[in-house]
Amino acid sequence: MTTKRILFILSGLIACTLVLAQPKRPSIQYGPWIQNVTGDGFTVVFKTAEPSLAFVEVAPDDGSSMYNTERPQFYQTVAGRRVHGTMHRIRVSGLQPGTAYRYRIIGKTALDDSYAYGIVWGPEGNISGEISGIKTLDQSAPECRFSMVNDMHGHFGRFSGLTKSLKPSDLDFFVMNGDIVSYVNSIDTMMKYTFGPAKDLLKSVPSIYVRGNHESRGREFDKVPGLFDSPTGQFYYMFRQGPCAFLVLDGGEDKPDSSGEYFGTADFDAYRAAELEWLKQAVKDPAFTSARWRVALIHIPTISHVTPWYCQQWLCDNVLPVLNGAGVDLMLSGHHHRYIYVDPRQDGNQNDFPIIVNSNVDRLDFKADDKHLDVKVVDAHGKEIHAHSYSK
Numbered sequence: 227m228t229t230k231r232i233l234f235i236l237s238g239l240i241a242c243t244l245v246l247a248q249p250k251r252p253s254i255q256y257g258p259w260i261q262n263v264t265g266d267g268f269t270v271v272f273k274t275a276e277p278s279l280a281f282v283e284v285a286p287d288d289g290s291s292m293y294n295t296e297r298p299q300f301y302q303t304v305a306g307r308r309v310h311g312t313m314h315r316i317r318v319s320g321l322q323p324g325t326a327y328r329y330r331i332i333g334k335t336a337l338d339d340s341y342a343y344g345i346v347w348g349p350e351g352n353i354s355g356e357i358s359g360i361k362t363l364d365q366s367a368p369e370c371r372f373s374m375v376n377d378m379h380g381h382f383g384r385f386s387g388l389t390k391s392l393k394p395s396d397l398d399f400f401v402m403n404g405d406i407v408s409y410v411n412s413i414d415t416m417m418k419y420t421f422g423p424a425k426d427l428l429k430s431v432p433s434i435y436v437r438g439n440h441e442s443r444g445r446e447f448d449k450v451p452g453l454f455d456s457p458t459g460q461f462y463y464m465f466r467q468g469p470c471a472f473l474v475l476d477g478g479e480d481k482p483d484s485s486g487e488y489f490g491t492a493d494f495d496a497y498r499a500a501e502l503e504w505l506k507q508a509v510k511d512p513a514f515t516s517a518r519w520r521v522a523l524i525h526i527p528t529i530s531h532v533t534p535w536y537c538q539q540w541l542c543d544n545v546l547p548v549l550n551g552a553g554v555d556l557m558l559s560g561h562h563h564r565y566i567y568v569d570p571r572q573d574g575n576q577n578d579f580p581i582i583v584n585s586n587v588d589r590l591d592f593k594a595d596d597k598h599l600d601v602k603v604v605d606a607h608g609k610e611i612h613a614h615s616y617s618k
């Protein structure tokens with residue numbers, strides 16, 4: 227082989243190595259999903275495989291090109307400085323109520339951030355594609371529509387089967403009413419099983435997360451709040467959509483704090499007491515009192531006739547009187563892994579409003595306008611198995 231030939235082969239190998247070593251844009255490992263949708267904004271949450279600096283670009287969903295106009299950009303910051311890492315929670319603000327938007331995520335990898343005065347970035351670019359159809363909430367909308375599942379307990383296929391027929395345009399939001407996973411030893415596993423089964427739906431349809439008792443278990447339970455966002459920053463909050471006001475409540479763990487299952491780590495009595503004080507004020511909020519329909523979303527229902535373990539009875543004794551006094555129209559729950567319907571004030575029940583406990587294998591569809599509130603429960607085959615209608 228001639229020297230010229232050897233040099234030619236060597237130069238080819240060097241070129242290939244340089245191409246392969248070329249830093250790439252960050253890749254999205256989980257998400258994105260939409261949290262804390264309000265009348266004027268929403269939060270985009272996702273995880274990148276590489277430590278990255280990212281921002282969200284937003285445009286009206288009006289058919290115009292995202293590229294030919296300068297679009298507003300939203301950053302994740304801490305006290306004035308943009309944050310780079312693998313978990314991303316970016317708040318988009320300044321939007322109009324009841325309006326459809328598109329967004330895309332632009333990012334670049336931090337190749338070397340060891341030197342405080344010289345971070346080495348990889349190439350920057352669009353890492354999410356263009357995601358359309360996200361709509362802000364609107365208190366004056368004529369109706370409210372959502373679907374709900376609960377107690378999936380890590381059954382990826384069951385969750386995806388129940389949601390595959392849902393169309394983003396038919397939903398204002400999607401409710402996950404607790405125990406979507408059984409414990410959180412790995413936050414990555416929780417992301418996979420919570421946002422993976424309905425990945426395409428949840429990148430444009432906002433998800434409302436109601437914490438279940440199981441999601442406070444496991445080594446990485448303290449990372450769970452980082453996957454979500456809410457108006458209060460807590461797992462309990464109130465929001466409006468159209469004629470409906472929603473109270474999202476968190477019963478915490480289901481057994482006494484002293485229970486052996488918690489190995490001395492539970493402090494839920496104090497947590498629930500603080501939440502109760504918040505609830506007493508929340509139900510006085512004009513946004514709540516002015517709603518045509520008032521709906522409570524809570525994983526553990528306020529019923530005392532079906533296995534009322536410690537927390538469930540505590541909720542009956544403490545939370546239920548507040549909800550009764552606040553004119554709540556309906557409670558939607560899970561936890562019992564079977565369908566239960568509880569009429570108001572029947573058979574000694576103390577609830578002034580109906581309670582629907584959804585099973586762990588069915589989906590609940592909700593629709594309300596000024597005069598009617600309809601709930602349908604459908605099974606895995608899409609067959610309607612329960613229906614309830616209320617009128618005012």
Ligand SMILES: [Fe+2]
Binds near residue numbers: 404438439560562
């Ligand atoms: Fe549960």
